[in-house]
Amino acid sequence: xxxxxxxxxxxxxxxxxxxxxxxxxxxxxxxxxxxxxxxxxxxxxxxxxxxxxxxxxxxxxxxxxxxxxxxxxxxxxxxxxxxxxxxxxxxxxxxxxxxxxxxxxxxxxxxxxxxx
Numbered sequence: 001x002x003x004x005x006x007x008x009x010x011x012x013x014x015x016x017x018x019x020x021x022x023x024x025x026x027x028x029x030x031x032x033x034x035x036x037x038x039x040x041x042x043x044x045x046x047x048x049x050x051x052x053x054x055x056x057x058x059x060x061x062x063x064x065x066x067x068x069x070x071x072x073x074x075x076x077x078x079x080x081x082x083x084x085x086x087x088x089x090x091x092x093x094x095x096x097x098x099x100x101x102x103x104x105x106x107x108x109x110x111x112x113x114x115x116x
Contacts, residue, residue, distance in 0.1 A: 015066045
């Protein structure tokens with residue numbers, strides 16, 4: 001029985017280029033901060049931050065997909081890995097946003113000075 005070696009060079013370059021492009025878009029958006037995205041809010045946070053969260057989640061998902069070889073697994077295994085991560089990340093983001101909104105309101109409506 002012979003096993004043929006399959007080169008994954010194209011796949012590795014594709015993943016590298018895709019993740020590099022997404023990271024480059026994040027860096028460019030962070031440097032120029034387009035006013036249309038930075039000054040408009042959705043759920044107490046500006047659109048630019050939502051874009052950063054979405055792109056970062058996509059990169060994390062794609063890293064798991066590509067480097068943990070999840071594309072070849074059964075759907076039940078994929079979901080048993082991805083679903084808890086999605087839930088925990090969304091939970092963490094929700095808690096951070098609630099806490100950040102509270103801290104912002106405390107500083108906005110009190111005599112405490114912004115010292116940072």
